Amino acid sequence: xxxxxxxxxxxxxxYLDYDDVLLKPKRSELGSRQEVNLIREYHFKHSPRVLKGTxxxxxxxxxxxxFNMAKMMAKYGMFAALHKFHELKDIxxxxxxCNETEYSHTFYTVGxxxxxxxxxEWLFTHFGDNMxxxxxxxxxxxxxxxxxxxxGIRKFYPFSIIMAGNIASSEMTxxxxxxxxxxxxxxxxxxRNCDTRIITGCGVPQLSAIIECADSAHGIPRGKICGDxxxxxxxxxxxSFAAGADFIMCGSLLAxxxxxxxxxxxxxGKKYLVHYGMASKHAQLKYYGEMKxxxxxxxxxxxxxYKGTTEDLLKEICGGLRSCCTYIGANSxxxxxxxxxxxxxxxxx
Ligand code: 5GP
Numbered sequence: 514x515x516x517x518x519x520x521x522x523x524x525x526x527x528y529l530d531y532d533d534v535l536l537k538p539k540r541s542e543l544g545s546r547q548e549v550n551l552i553r554e555y556h557f558k559h560s561p562r563v564l565k566g567t568x569x570x571x572x573x574x575x576x577x578x579x580f581n582m583a584k585m586m587a588k589y590g591m592f593a594a595l596h597k598f599h600e601l602k603d604i605x606x607x608x609x610x611c612n613e614t615e616y617s618h619t620f621y622t623v624g625x626x627x628x629x630x631x632x633x634e635w636l637f638t639h640f641g642d643n644m645x646x647x648x649x650x651x652x653x654x655x656x657x658x659x660x661x662x663x664x665g666i667r668k669f670y671p672f673s674i675i676m677a678g679n680i681a682s683s684e685m686t687x688x689x690x691x692x693x694x695x696x697x698x699x700x701x702x703x704x705r706n707c708d709t710r711i712i713t714g715c716g717v718p719q720l721s722a723i724i725e726c727a728d729s730a731h732g733i734p735r736g737k738i739c740g741d742x743x744x745x746x747x748x749x750x751x752x753s754f755a756a757g758a759d760f761i762m763c764g765s766l767l768a769x770x771x772x773x774x775x776x777x778x779x780x781x782g783k784k785y786l787v788h789y790g791m792a793s794k795h796a797q798l799k800y801y802g803e804m805k806x807x808x809x810x811x812x813x814x815x816x817x818x819y820k821g822t823t824e825d826l827l828k829e830i831c832g833g834l835r836s837c838c839t840y841i842g843a844n845s846x847x848x849x850x851x852x853x854x855x856x857x858x859x860x861x862x
Contacts, residue, residue: 528717528718528720528721528722529718529720529721529857530703530718530719530720530721530743531719531720531743531744531745531748531749531752531753532861533718533720533857533858534720534752534855534856534857534858535752535855535856535858535861536751536752536755536837536840536841536853536854536855536856537841537853537854537855537856538840538841539840539841539842539852539854540842541839541840541841541842542842543838543839543842543844545839546832546835546836546838546839547835548844549834549835549838549839549843549844549845550844550845550846550847551567551590551831551834551835551845551846552565552566552590553565553566553567553568553845553846553847555568555737555759556735557674557695557696557735557737558690558694558695558733558734558735558736558737559667559671559675559693559694559695560646560671560672560673560674560675560695561672562617562646562672562673562674564592564617564618564674565590566590566591566592566618567589567590567591567831567834567846568591568592568754568758568759568761568846569586569591569592569750569760569761569763569830570586570591570592570593570594570620570739570761570762570763571583571586571591571592571593571594571762571763571767572594572741572762572763572767573594573595573596573597573620573622573648573650573791574596574706574764574768574788574789574790574791575596575598575774575775575789575791575796575800576768576773576774576775576786576787576788576789577593577596577764577767577768577773578593578594578595578596578622579595579596579772579773579774580595580599580603580607581772581774582767582772582773582823583595583607583611583615583618583619584611584615585772585823585824586618586827587611587612587614587615587618587619588824588827589824589827589828589830589831591618591827592618592619592620592760593618593619593620594619594620594622594648594676594762595607595619595620595621595622596622596791597622597623597624597650598800601632601635601636604621604636605636605639608640608645616645617646619645619646620645620646620647620648620674620676621636621645621646621647621648622647622648622650623647623648623649623650624649624650624651625649625651625658625659625662629662630662630665630666633647633666633669633670634669637669637670642672643672644670644672644673645673646673646674646675646676647666647670647673647674647675647676648675648676648677648698649662649663649666649675649676649677649678649694650677650678650679650698651678651679652679652709652792652811653679653680653701654677654678654679654680654685654689654698655680655685659677660688660689660692663677663689663692663693663694664692664693666693667693667694668693674695674696675693675694675695675696676694676695676696676697676698676739676760677689677692677693677694677696677697677698678697678698678699678700678739678741679698679699679700679701679741680697680698680699680726681699681700681701681702681716681717681722681726682717682722682726683725683726683728683729684729685697686699686726686729686730686736686738687729687730687732687733687736690730690733690736691733695735695737696737696738696739696759696760697726697730697736697737697738697739698738698739698741698762699719699722699723699738699739699740699741699758700719700722700740700741700742700743700762701715701716701717701722702715702716702717702742703716703718703719703722703741703742703743704741704742704743704764704765704790705742705743705745705765705815706764706765706788706789706790706793706812706813706814706815707742707790707792707811707812707813708790708793708810708811708812708813709792709811712809712810712811713811719740719742719743719753720752720753720756722740723738723740723753723756723757723758724756724757726738726757727756727757727758727759727850728757730759731757737759737760738757738758738759738760739758739759739760739761739762740753740756740758740760740761740762741761741762742762742764744761744763744765744766745765745766746766747766747829747830747833747834748833748837748861750763750766750830750833750834751833751834751837751849752855754846754849754850755841755849755850755853755855756850756855757850765788765815765817766826767823767826768786768788768817769785769786769788769817769818769819769820770819770820770821770822770823770825770826771819771821771822771823772822772823773786773788773823775787775788777819778816783819784819785816785817785818785819786816786817786819787814787816788814788815788816788817789812789813789814789815790811790812790814791812792808792811792812793810793811793812793813793814794810794812795812795814796812797810834846837849838852841853841854
């Protein structure tokens, strides 16, 4: 008689999200917020380029990742990833006419298809060794196709800083770093307009994903990660840095500010931005004219009320980060993870 045992694989540890924790205030020697240094210097595993900035990146979503946003982000030591739907001539015009900070702070985004190779080749004929920094963005970078694409791009463009994603676990963080990424983008399912967890049942709560992947990346010399998605407040940015994120990508936090591009609608005297996930049916119909039958829509459309100018929000972000540093006794953003202690909470407010 054979007993059949089915062994269920289940990890008992509870994975946490931004809303499950707060940062514990600590005694501090800092005299005032002005003493806090928001700018840090980044050195990378593969690219010889050095970046300076706060580490916050505007997402390559079509309402957010535009040229004006990139310039404004650069003004505050922040970064941007351009969305994939710009014309190449406009991309060239942008890089040809921007200053050095804007140039080095703006990532050119591609997918992982043949046409993406061709677009990069085209840019290379124009820029040569001044090739812009590159974001290789695909919904699931666990795939062999994504890894092979990354290896190819690394070989062709040794000078560019290459960010690649998305993934959300330690072994894949190391695999992408060793395959040529300078910066691995972390996030499966945390995005505000993202339906992946609902449609596929897959994902990892973002705070724990960042803790795990940062630890894994920092075990490789100059390995870096970018937390992507799920930042709803400036406090979440602070928690993300505390968890070990070197960079943080934001979509909906910036959505609704004046530099967003796309459709604005007015209702009852209020103005709203139509903001949508890049894998939503809305985006697929808009950019590809159809929704492929084998694809589910893994994105949502939301309307976000006008929030004021992008510049005011960026100032507020800098203020919040400074204040966080003084609460936990960190002299700079770089010191936040070293100074931070998380407490698990039942509610954040
Ligand atoms: P947010 O800051 O708005 O919470 O998240 C922004 C991130 O959500 C983007 O950088 C991108 O990684 C992710 N994202 C954007 N659109 C979609 C989508 O349609 N589906 C999924 N799964 N993720 C999306």
